[in-house]
Amino acid sequence: MGPWSPETITDGKDKGGKWFHGGKLHDVDGPFVKNIGQLYNDEKWKLYNEDGTVRVTKTREAFMAAARPDVDPAYTNHVVEGQAEWVEGLYLTVAIPVTPVRQDTPVNLSHGAMGLALNGVAFDPPAPIEAILGAYTIAPLDDHGGHLNPFEGYHYHAATGSTKEVAQSDGHAPLIGLALDGYPIFAHLDTDGNPSTDLDECGGHSDEVRGYHYHAGSPGSNQIIKAFRGARGVTTYEGLSEASQPGGKGKGQKGKGKGPKGEGPQDE
Numbered sequence: 001m002g003p004w005s006p007e008t009i010t011d012g013k014d015k016g017g018k019w020f021h022g023g024k025l026h027d028v029d030g031p032f033v034k035n036i037g038q039l040y041n042d043e044k045w046k047l048y049n050e051d052g053t054v055r056v057t058k059t060r061e062a063f064m065a066a067a068r069p070d071v072d073p074a075y076t077n078h079v080v081e082g083q084a085e086w087v088e089g090l091y092l093t094v095a096i097p098v099t100p101v102r103q104d105t106p107v108n109l110s111h112g113a114m115g116l117a118l119n120g121v122a123f124d125p126p127a128p129i130e131a132i133l134g135a136y137t138i139a140p141l142d143d144h145g146g147h148l149n150p151f152e153g154y155h156y157h158a159a160t161g162s163t164k165e166v167a168q169s170d171g172h173a174p175l176i177g178l179a180l181d182g183y184p185i186f187a188h189l190d191t192d193g194n195p196s197t198d199l200d201e202c203g204g205h206s207d208e209v210r211g212y213h214y215h216a217g218s219p220g221s222n223q224i225i226k227a228f229r230g231a232r233g234v235t236t237y238e239g240l241s242e243a244s245q246p247g248g249k250g251k252g253q254k255g256k257g258k259g260p261k262g263e264g265p266q267d268e
């Protein structure tokens with residue numbers, strides 16, 4: 001996990017993670033943080049202090065306040081990053097159909113995990129980039145495509161090719177995970193480096209070897225799959241503390257608690 005935010009505006013890309021812009025993942029290095037106002041053409045951006053240090057959420061309290069849908073005004077113009085020890089005790093249980101049940105119409109992804117990588121980390125729906133930027137914050141992904149929020153812990157918004165893969169003998173893209181509806185998820189590119197060109201509105205297609213399956217979007221697309229082709233399984237989040245739930249909705253209630261800017265465990 002990590003790194004996410006560089007510490008100073010002169011740090012190199014090895015000190016930071018990635019952020020979405022223009023359909024690509026950009027390195028979040030010091031100069032990226034320094035020049036972000038030019039990137040978004042808005043002079044209200046200022047993610048660093050006069051001494052060149054980056055304004056980053058350095059405590060659990062700061063992280064919780066900055067990762068809420070209604071960002072505490074004290075934490076606008078911050079790079080939002082969480083640490084694993086701040087979300088200890090969070091558990092995600094996922095029930096996935098052994099036999100997928102194909103639906104006539106695509107099923108929306110909603111919030112919370114929409115699948116699992118082969119290493120057990122959740123694949124999430126798109127990060128709510130507009131809402132995050134609207135508070136003059138960024139929430140960088142690490143080089144593996146993941147970051148933390150107070151509601152789900154660590155999760156991926158991009159398949160960057162750094163998690164476990166199962167190669168396919170016919171040159172098809174490797175298997176990288178399983179969607180919540182039970183259909184498998186394969187990488188974006190086949191072994192020749194080409195994306196699939198016949199994907200449906202869910203981001204999947206069928207072939208004779210694998211049946212119906214998904215292909216992850218490109219890493220910068222903020223879209224691993226687009227919708228479920230089958231009936232979705234069930235996610236249950238446990239161990240949410242009062243402090244981690246805006247509005248204090250209680251402990252460990254399945255499907256309750258709004259995530260940061262639309263992220264989070266909602267089951268509906």
Ligand SMILES: [Zn+2]
Nearest residue numbers: 127149157263
């Ligand atoms: Zn996220």
Ligand SMILES: [Zn+2]
Nearest residue numbers: 172186196215
């Ligand atoms: Zn395929």
